[in-house]
Amino acid sequence: MWNRASWVWVFLCAAGIFSTVPVARRVQRYVYTAIGKDFFTFTVLFIILSLCTVLLYFFIFRLRVKSKSQYAWLFISSGAYIFTTLQLRKYPEEAVHLLEFGLLSYFLFRALSHRIRDWTVYITTLLYVLCIGTMDEFIQWVTPGRIWSYRDIGINVLAGVFFVLAVSKGIKPEMVHGPVKRISVNMLAGIMTINLLFLGLCLSNTPDMVNRYTELFHGLSWLRLEEPMTAYGFGYKDPDIGTFYSHMRLDPLRSINTSSAGNLFTLFSLQSAWALIIVIAGSVWAVGTFWKRRLNDD
Numbered sequence: 001m002w003n004r005a006s007w008v009w010v011f012l013c014a015a016g017i018f019s020t021v022p023v024a025r026r027v028q029r030y031v032y033t034a035i036g037k038d039f040f041t042f043t044v045l046f047i048i049l050s051l052c053t054v055l056l057y058f059f060i061f062r063l064r065v066k067s068k069s070q071y072a073w074l075f076i077s078s079g080a081y082i083f084t085t086l087q088l089r090k091y092p093e094e095a096v097h098l099l100e101f102g103l104l105s106y107f108l109f110r111a112l113s114h115r116i117r118d119w120t121v122y123i124t125t126l127l128y129v130l131c132i133g134t135m136d137e138f139i140q141w142v143t144p145g146r147i148w149s150y151r152d153i154g155i156n157v158l159a160g161v162f163f164v165l166a167v168s169k170g171i172k173p174e175m176v177h178g179p180v181k182r183i184s185v186n187m188l189a190g191i192m193t194i195n196l197l198f199l200g201l202c203l204s205n206t207p208d209m210v211n212r213y214t215e216l217f218h219g220l221s222w223l224r225l226e227e228p229m230t231a232y233g234f235g236y237k238d239p240d241i242g243t244f245y246s247h248m249r250l251d252p253l254r255s256i257n258t259s260s261a262g263n264l265f266t267l268f269s270l271q272s273a274w275a276l277i278i279v280i281a282g283s284v285w286a287v288g289t290f291w292k293r294r295l296n297d298d
Contacts, residue, residue, distance in 0.1 A: 006111035073169035101159035129160035
């Protein structure tokens with residue numbers, strides 16, 4: 001059965017993450033000035049090491065775990081958190097995402113595991129983390145002074161991946177066992193489709209698209225001043241023209257400054273991105289339908 005209290009904790013954790021968006025930059029500037037930027041790195045490392053110590057205590061003295069592989073996976077997961085934190089020292093405040101979404105992953109796993117008791121609970125947990133992480137970035141995009149970043153979404157998901165590794169390979173909860181059931185397939189296909197559609201909308205939110213819908217809804221015209229969420233082609237900056245994007249390379253545009261040319265979406269168009277998303281979404285439901293029929297037959 002679903003446990004409402006567990007989902008309340010998921011909601012509170014997600015709401016807490018979202019509520020930090022408007023004040024995060026002010027907190028960052030204050031910490032940089034008053035304490036120093038390394039405060040974020042040391043704080044995250046201290047919390048990770050403290051949690052790892054507590055887990056080891058329970059493993060050794062309470063649960064009396066004997067399996068070396070479980071200890072190895074626990075150290076690998078903790079090491080992954082620590083390594084990623086150290087890699088983010090250029091912008092150490094981003095390491096806080098590892099704590100936020102690691103905690104969110106815990107609450108999501110606890111809430112989902114009341115109903116999903118097979119291995120798909122781990123994948124479903126990650127997909128929920130991806131969805132909430134994308135929502136967090138969207139809130140940042142509509143917040144003045146904040147920007148959208150696919151890189152931050154990746155950091156959010158990494159926090160979930162490290163948590164899932166620690167639980168699935170290190171802790172190995174006994175409640176997660178048995179064959180895949182219909183509810184598991186339904187939940188997995190549903191959240192995967194939501195993520196694909198959400199991603200499609202984000203990929204569609206180009207500067208040209210922003211101009212189009214802000215012409216219809218003049219109250220949103222301030223969104224034109226925000227950094228582009230998604231832009232296809234090569235980015236160029238010109239002192240007279242400004243920033244713009246083109247599928248043409250530098251040779252035909254020699255007079256343009258190409259210091260920011262080239263991004264992740266250079267080889268894609270909006271049409272090809274949506275076509276890919278539709279194909280993947282269709283495949284998800286086809287595979288889901290197949291497995292549900294197999295489960296009915298069994």
